Amino acid sequence: MxxxxxxxxxxxxxxxxxxxxxxxxxxxxxxxxxxxxxxxxxxxxxxxxxxxxxxxxxxxxxxxxxxxxxxxxxxxxxxxxxxxxxxxxxxxxxxxxxxxxxxxxxxxxxxxxxxxxxxxxxxxxxxxxxxxxxxxxxxxxxxxxxxxxxxxxxxxxxxxxxxxxxxxxxxxxxxxxxxxxxxxxxxxxxxxxxxxxxxxxxxxxxxxxxxxxxxxxxxxxxxxxxxxxxxxxxxxxxxxxxxxxxxxxxxxxxxxxxxxxxxxxxxxxxxxxxxxxxxxxxxxxxxxxxxxxxxxxxxxxxxxxxxxxxxxxxxxxxxxxxxxVELRGDRVYFVGRASGLVNVGGDKVSPERVEETLRQHPAVQDAVVVPRRSSITGWVLTSEVVLAPSNDGLAPGDLRSALRAFVTEQLSRSHAPARITVVSELSLSSTGKASRA
The missing domain is CATH 3.40.50.12780 (ANL, N-terminal domain)
Structure with missing residues (x-):
């Protein structure tokens, strides 16, 4: 048995x-x-x-x-x-x-x-x-x-x-x-x-x-x-x-x-x-x-x-x-949750993909992206970011502009968060995941 x-x-x-x-x-x-x-x-x-x-x-x-x-x-x-x-x-x-x-x-x-x-x-x-x-x-x-x-x-x-x-x-x-x-x-x-x-x-x-x-x-x-x-x-x-x-x-x-x-x-x-x-x-x-x-x-x-x-x-x-998931070469990659896809200005956007792009910026250690309803574009993206120690001391306005430009360059304009908030740590859900509430 x-x-x-x-x-x-x-x-x-x-x-x-x-x-x-x-x-x-x-x-x-x-x-x-x-x-x-x-x-x-x-x-x-x-x-x-x-x-x-x-x-x-x-x-x-x-x-x-x-x-x-x-x-x-x-x-x-x-x-x-x-x-x-x-x-x-x-x-x-x-x-x-x-x-x-x-x-x-x-x-x-x-x-x-x-x-x-x-x-x-x-x-x-x-x-x-x-x-x-x-x-x-x-x-x-x-x-x-x-x-x-x-x-x-x-x-x-x-x-x-x-x-x-x-x-x-x-x-x-x-x-x-x-x-x-x-x-x-x-x-x-x-x-x-x-x-x-x-x-x-x-x-x-x-x-x-x-x-x-x-x-x-x-x-x-x-x-x-x-x-x-x-x-x-x-x-x-x-x-x-x-x-x-x-x-x-x-x-x-x-x-x-x-x-x-x-x-x-x-x-x-x-x-x-x-x-x-x-x-x-x-x-x-x-x-x-x-x-x-x-x-x-x-x-x-x-x-x-x-x-x-x-x-x-x-x-x-x-x-x-x-x-x-996406099949690329001899590997299968996770790209996000099907339930998390949102339409931003006519483009399908995965919040997880935007998060990983933000983490690639040298000023960012971690990030979470949360979609919010918008009467104009259907959805807009908001983000919380944890800064890296070497963030070059950018002023808040300059930092947000730099991060939006970085995401736009890597993905597209529709993927750039409309609001970016700097936090000391991300909030966690009861299961230890980044909270998207």
């Missing part, structure tokens, strides 16, 4: 090795997960629907081990309104359970790892709701663990040291789940520094010896500007959620010299594939020879992923990612 491999199998060695380390709670070890230390099976009737509420990585890790094959559905509500969950769900709140062990289960869990009384568990993740109401997608644990790296694989490749991951994502969103599953399934540990400011979390990671970190490209640019960034002893850099540009990949490689992995995963499609060559985009041959057996397709410029385990899959098993 697959559950054997992801839970009992993954926890069979180094039973006292910590899986989750977090402030204010004792480490959650492999043995504790095996023994259902939080008493989730006692709290949840077999075959029930469960809603996990709050920021707790400990609760999610415990649920992955204890409730797979036990609950009919686990809904990862996280920091969203509890109203998005099913009205009949058993609600488990991290602030009530994380530090309070439950009564011992009367079931030793053996039946959840075999054929007897096996319950198929659906894992329900929600979109962030930044563009409307959060929408649910159901996955199997199999689809969620497609890109995790098992401990046995690591040993086979000669890497005998486990990794210590820092958690920068909400643990109940897709990116956070991926890091948690890597800790559980890959024989690694995870340090949860909570929801403090980024600099404080990075300081905690340095003190805890974190050597593997997953973040969005926007967060990685912030890490490169941080004081603690230089002190991180990173061996593994992972990113996802936004376009990984070549300029960022080069900067990370030069700063840390670590292995760089770009993971492609979404709430709707689950974990699809990863790229480890530190080159923007992904190899074109992935379309013909699916990596890890996950078929990909490009339809009308949009990437589709074969994810029959997702509740949003079409009858052919494919899920539209909504990501626009």
């Amino acid at each position: 697959y559950e054997d491999r992801t839970t009992a199998g993954a926890l069979s060695t180094a039973a006292d090795h910590p899986v989750i380390l977090s402030d204010g709670s004792p480490p959650l070890t492999r043995q504790a997960l095996r023994n259902d230390a939080l008493g989730l099976r006692h709290r949840v009737p077999r075959g029930a629907t469960v809603a996990l509420v709050g920021p707790g990585s400990r609760l999610v890790a415990a649920a992955i081990v204890a409730l797979e094959g036990w609950a009919a559905r686990v809904e990862l509500v996280g920091d969203l309104s509890p109203a998005v969950s099913s009205p009949d769900a058993v609600v488990l709140r991290s602030d009530e359970i994380d530090g309070v062990p439950g009564p011992p289960s009367t079931d030793d869990g053996a039946s959840t790892r075999g054929e007897v009384d096996q319950v198929h568990t659906a894992w329900r993740l929600f979109s962030s709701g930044t563009t409307g109401l959060p929408t649910p997608t159901d996955h199997s644990l199999d689809s969620l663990t497609r890109r995790t790296r098992p401990a046995d694989n690591r040993l086979d490749r000669g890497d005998r040291e486990s990794r210590r991951w820092g958690l920068l994502y909400p643990p109940m969103r897709m990116a956070g789940i991926q890091v948690l599953l890597q800790a559980i399934h890959g024989g690694d540990s995870l340090v949860d520094a909570g929801t403090a400011e980024l600099e404080a979390r990075l300081d905690r990671f340095v003190r805890s010896g974190v050597d593997a970190l997953s973040a969005t490209p926007t967060m990685w640019r912030m890490i490169l500007r941080s004081r603690a960034g230089d002190r991180l002893p990173l061996r593994q850099i992972t990113m996802g959620g936004e376009i990984a540009t070549q300029s960022l990949l080069n900067a990370l490689r030069n700063r840390f010299g670590a292995r760089i992995t770009h993971v492609y995963a979404s709430t709707e499609a689950g974990a699809a594939f990863s790229v480890n060559d530190a080159i923007e985009g992904f190899p074109r041959h992935y379309l013909d020879t699916p990596p890890g057996g996950v078929a990909l397709d490009v339809r009308d410029g949009v990437l589709f992923v074969h994810a029959p385990g997702s509740s949003t899959a079409a009858p052919d098993g494919f899920v539209s990612t909504g990501d626009l």
Whole structure:
């Protein structure tokens, strides 16, 4: 059974090795997960629907081990309104359970790892709701663990040291789940520094010896500007959620010299594939020879992923990612979101393309572009930019004129932002992406 491999199998060695380390709670070890230390099976009737509420990585890790094959559905509500969950769900709140062990289960869990009384568990993740109401997608644990790296694989490749991951994502969103599953399934540990400011979390990671970190490209640019960034002893850099540009990949490689992995995963499609060559985009041959057996397709410029385990899959098993891609030579490049394209003066404009053009200007370190409605041109572009230390001291008016001229020269006049605001840091969404609100 697959559950054997992801839970009992993954926890069979180094039973006292910590899986989750977090402030204010004792480490959650492999043995504790095996023994259902939080008493989730006692709290949840077999075959029930469960809603996990709050920021707790400990609760999610415990649920992955204890409730797979036990609950009919686990809904990862996280920091969203509890109203998005099913009205009949058993609600488990991290602030009530994380530090309070439950009564011992009367079931030793053996039946959840075999054929007897096996319950198929659906894992329900929600979109962030930044563009409307959060929408649910159901996955199997199999689809969620497609890109995790098992401990046995690591040993086979000669890497005998486990990794210590820092958690920068909400643990109940897709990116956070991926890091948690890597800790559980890959024989690694995870340090949860909570929801403090980024600099404080990075300081905690340095003190805890974190050597593997997953973040969005926007967060990685912030890490490169941080004081603690230089002190991180990173061996593994992972990113996802936004376009990984070549300029960022080069900067990370030069700063840390670590292995760089770009993971492609979404709430709707689950974990699809990863790229480890530190080159923007992904190899074109992935379309013909699916990596890890996950078929990909490009339809009308949009990437589709074969994810029959997702509740949003079409009858052919494919899920539209909504990501626009371009085929150039032997590479496939991400160019933006299909839903983000806007008409500016008769031209189709991708905000992501304008952002990367702004970053190429020597006065700019980072940028986000947000379209706004216009009664004259249909849409206009507005932008926030973070200046590079060597911005030549341009006056605000001169800087804005220089940036508009630069974008016009590289793209076209319709791509030039009508309003440009200088900020010290970009605002982040709840999932670590540049906020486009």
